[in-house]
Amino acid sequence: MTDTLLKTKFAKPFLKWAGGKGQLVDEIDSRLPQELKEGKIKTYIEPFIGGGAIFFHIAQEYPDIDNYVLIDVNKDLVNCYKAIQTNLEQVISELKLFEDLYFSIPTDEKRQALFLKIRKSFNHEKDNSYSSQTAAKLIFLNKTCFNGLYRVNQSGLFNVPFGKYGKPNICPEDNLRKASDLLQKATILCGDFFCCREYVDKNSFIYFDPPYRPISKTASFTSYAKGDFSEEDQIRLAGFCKWLSKRNVKFLLSNSDPKNENPKDSFFETHYPKSEGFIIDRVKASRAINCKGDKRGQINELIITNYS
Numbered sequence: 001m002t003d004t005l006l007k008t009k010f011a012k013p014f015l016k017w018a019g020g021k022g023q024l025v026d027e028i029d030s031r032l033p034q035e036l037k038e039g040k041i042k043t044y045i046e047p048f049i050g051g052g053a054i055f056f057h058i059a060q061e062y063p064d065i066d067n068y069v070l071i072d073v074n075k076d077l078v079n080c081y082k083a084i085q086t087n088l089e090q091v092i093s094e095l096k097l098f099e100d101l102y103f104s105i106p107t108d109e110k111r112q113a114l115f116l117k118i119r120k121s122f123n124h125e126k127d128n129s130y131s132s133q134t135a136a137k138l139i140f141l142n143k144t145c146f147n148g149l150y151r152v153n154q155s156g157l158f159n160v161p162f163g164k165y166g167k168p169n170i171c172p173e174d175n176l177r178k179a180s181d182l183l184q185k186a187t188i189l190c191g192d193f194f195c196c197r198e199y200v201d202k203n204s205f206i207y208f209d210p211p212y213r214p215i216s217k218t219a220s221f222t223s224y225a226k227g228d229f230s231e232e233d234q235i236r237l238a239g240f241c242k243w244l245s246k247r248n249v250k251f252l253l254s255n256s257d258p259k260n261e262n263p264k265d266s267f268f269e270t271h272y273p274k275s276e277g278f279i280i281d282r283v284k285a286s287r288a289i290n291c292k293g294d295k296r297g298q299i300n301e302l303i304i305t306n307y308s
Contacts, residue, residue: 013052
């Protein structure tokens with residue numbers, strides 16, 4: 001199944017990623033600095049690229065930007081972006097092979113066996129040598145796994161189960177080509193958000209979309225290097241945002257609102273104080289990924305800026 005009938009004018013994320021901001025594009029767009037909309041911002045920086053919904057939006061709506069700096073700590077994700085950027089034809093060729101094979105298999109049971117085989121192969125090779133085939137395997141797994149999640153176990157192995165989807169769009173060729181075109185102007189880096197510091201100047205704008213802050217002290221203590229973001233990392237990011245503000249570099253940051261669970265939790269008001277020029281807005285978003293059905297629905301999310 002190709003996307004011949006699904007061609008659209010705009011590129012969109014080619015991976016589904018937990019915490020993706022596709023549903024908040026309009027809210028974020030309405031808060032972008034006027035300098036960006038007027039073409040004065042020449043460098044756009046996104047240190048937690050994830051699925052890239054905001055990057056794809058900005059790159060197409062505001063084409064006067066000359067340079068994009070896209071960063072993530074997730075090596076698999078970064079290498080996939082690089083493969084789409086530099087080896088697109090090979091990625092598409094591999095995906096078409098996976099797609100044809102998947103749809104030639106008549107039963108979910110046998111499709112699951114193929115999924116598990118590719119998952120095992122991906123886990124075996126991803127830390128040894130990265131190739132266009134490995135990138136294609138990540139996209140295949142993302143399209144066919146349960147809920148389109150990326151999740152690894154403590155050993156760093158992708159462990160999301162099979163999704164049993166009847167007609168997943170495994171090779172969205174048209175979208176991949178549009179995405180690759182946009183990525184030609186991008187510097188793609190694997191690393192901590194702090195490494196964006198060397199790319200910051202008065203003509204840059206930064207969008208931060210870190211992993212959600214843990215609601216409680218026991219909610220998450222895995223390190224950022226394994227895909228999560230600790231309380232200490234959140235505080236370190238707030239310190240970096242203060243460093244940016246002192247240099248008149250504009251940023252926008254999104255995060256979950258802890259007051260959804262605890263109205264007395266003022267973590268963000270404490271670390272992004274109004275007295276230092278930070279503005280915190282609350283907007284509605286749908287909790288799309290949650291194992292408990294009664295926890296899905298409309299919640300508040302935060303949008304924080306250092307400009308009005």
